Amino acid sequence: MAEIELKHVSKIYEGGAAAVRDFSLDIHDREFVIFVGPSGCGKSTTLRMIAGLEDITEGELYVDGEYMNDVESCDRDMAMVFQNYALYPHMTVYENIAYSMKLKKVPKEERRKKVLETAKLLGIEELLDRKPKELSGGQKQRVAMGRAIVRRPKAFLMDEPLSNLDAKLRNQMRTEIRNLHKNLDTTFIYVTHDQTEAMTLGTKIVVMKDGVMQQVDTPSQLYDYPVNMFVAGFIGTPQMNFLEADCIINDGEVKLATRLGIIVPDKGKGDMLLRKGYTGKKVVVGIRPEDLYDDETMLSRFPDATVHTKVEVYEMLGDKCCLYCEKNSEKLTASVKSDTKARRGDEIAFAMDLSKMHIFDKDTQMAIVH
Numbered sequence: 001m002a003e004i005e006l007k008h009v010s011k012i013y014e015g016g017a018a019a020v021r022d023f024s025l026d027i028h029d030r031e032f033v034i035f036v037g038p039s040g041c042g043k044s045t046t047l048r049m050i051a052g053l054e055d056i057t058e059g060e061l062y063v064d065g066e067y068m069n070d071v072e073s074c075d076r077d078m079a080m081v082f083q084n085y086a087l088y089p090h091m092t093v094y095e096n097i098a099y100s101m102k103l104k105k106v107p108k109e110e111r112r113k114k115v116l117e118t119a120k121l122l123g124i125e126e127l128l129d130r131k132p133k134e135l136s137g138g139q140k141q142r143v144a145m146g147r148a149i150v151r152r153p154k155a156f157l158m159d160e161p162l163s164n165l166d167a168k169l170r171n172q173m174r175t176e177i178r179n180l181h182k183n184l185d186t187t188f189i190y191v192t193h194d195q196t197e198a199m200t201l202g203t204k205i206v207v208m209k210d211g212v213m214q215q216v217d218t219p220s221q222l223y224d225y226p227v228n229m230f231v232a233g234f235i236g237t238p239q240m241n242f243l244e245a246d247c248i249i250n251d252g253e254v255k256l257a258t259r260l261g262i263i264v265p266d267k268g269k270g271d272m273l274l275r276k277g278y279t280g281k282k283v284v285v286g287i288r289p290e291d292l293y294d295d296e297t298m299l300s301r302f303p304d305a306t307v308h309t310k311v312e313v314y315e316m317l318g319d320k321c322c323l324y325c326e327k328n329s330e331k332l333t334a335s336v337k338s339d340t341k342a343r344r345g346d347e348i349a350f351a352m353d354l355s356k357m358h359i360f361d362k363d364t365q366m367a368i369v370h
Contacts, residue, residue: 002063002078002154002187003029004050009059011045011211019045020211023059027204032181032188034202036195037234042211043191044159050189051080051157063154079148080157083164085140087132087147093119094128097146118150121183122176138169145180155187162197174200195235199223207231229365232286232358238322238333241292243285243307244362247278256285256359259328264304266354269369273359276368283368286358289322289335292350294342305352307332314344323348 004027011020020042027033035043048054050061052073061068068076087096094115101111119125122142132140141161148156158177162170178201181188192198198205199219207214207222207230215227226232232240245256245263254270256263263285265273273279293299299306309332313324321340325332325348334350342348359368 003027003065004155004187004189005060005062006046006050007060007062009046009049009061010057011042011049011054012057018211020049023213025206025213025216027187027189029187030185032190032201032203034198034205035189035191035208036198036205037193037208037214039193040210041208043193043206043208045211046208047080047157047159047189047191050155051078052076053080077154078157079151079153079155080159081141081144081148081161083160085132085144085164087140087143089132091131092128093124093130093132093135093143093146096132096143097128097150100147100151114150115146118146121149121180122146137165138173141165141173142176145177149180149184153186155189156184158188158190160192161190162192163194170194170197177201196237199235207234225367226358227367229284229286229360232360232367236288238289238335240286240288240358241332242360243287243330243332245283245285247273247281247283249274249279254279256283258285258307259330260307260309260332262304263307263352263357265357265359265369269354269357269359272369278361278368282362284360284362284365286360287352288356289333291353291356292332292334292336293353294323294334294336294340294348294350298351298353299349302351302354305354305357306349307352308347308349311342311344311346311348314342 006023006025009023012018023046035046037043045054049056056069097115097118098111119128124142127139162173165173174197190201202219205219205222206216209230215222215231222235243258245258248255248257253264254273256265309325309327311323312326315322319338320335321338323334323336323342361368
């Protein structure tokens with residue numbers, strides 16, 4: 001069991017540089033929590049503070065209700081898997097996995113039993129006699145995970161474990177890590193800069209930027225209800241489009257005047273903009289590429305949410321086609337059906353699904369309406 005609680009945790013280095021600021025989070029037993037964000041956002045530092053590899057400058061860390069700030073890393077009953085595998089090159093796979101038990105003087109037969117159980121769980125039984133130099137990247141990562149699993153710790157901490165693998169292996173290993181979490185039935189905390197990994201693995205995702213937590217939520221809530229423009233742009237591929245707009249009242253309706261056309265939001269969004277005093281101000285309209293349509297059915301369905309632009313790049317992706325467009329210095333990306341007639345150089349109209357449109361405050365970048 002591993003209930004982990006961080007209360008207003010900060011990491012501040014000499015000179016005043018803050019890697020993590022006022023980080024508070026409750027991690028429940030058996031959760032799969034992902035820390036995600038760009039390089040330098042503080043996600044690995046936060047993980048290392050939980051592991052005891054970095055000192056906590058301010059705040060408190062509790063594991064199962066026990067204060068852990070001053071507890072040594074080796075006494076926290078957590079296992080960490082690193083990006084670089086950190087295998088001993090002179091040892092076999094068997095010896096690498098068994099090493100921590102050997103140091104603790106676990107009886108030889110018990111060590112053997114646990115190593116074989118772990119190897120079977122990871123599908124590496126045939127690799128036990130090999131040295132690390134004889135293994136592929138994916139096999140090395142399994143061995144590194146095996147070394148952590150064999151300890152049966154309270155929590156597994158993983159710091160970008162798949163970043164050295166190619167795309168095909170990453171997909172395969174994601175599936176294996178999901179199954180591992182299910183089979184081990186314990187707490188996982190996983191760091192990545194890859195939002196696809198975050199969305200497919202996590203039961204709860206923590207989005208970070210510049211050492212500050214931006215949003216904590218489930219994958220679907222992060223995608224549908226981002227709290228600000230950073231989260232909206234970071235989650236989703238291709239990333240969300242952002243169009244600057246003047247919020248005006250015309251013919252008694254709230255309208256959003258962009259450089260690509262006039263958008264009339266639905267009544268609920270319009271009323272909220274009115275109520276919050278945004279008329280006469282600039283806002284930012286957010287729409288995901290997959291919520292733009294160039295077919296006649298959708299254009300007729302959303303006549304008041306149609307924008308006009310020009311295709312600059314056409315990319316066929318099998319069942320989908322990505323159109324990268326620009327007009328009046330405003331860029332727009334659309335992910336449409338592969339049977340689209342649009343090609344490079346074409347002037348084209350896109351209908352927005354109004355129910356999927358986001359509106360953000362231009363100055364604060366916070367969401368006004370989802």
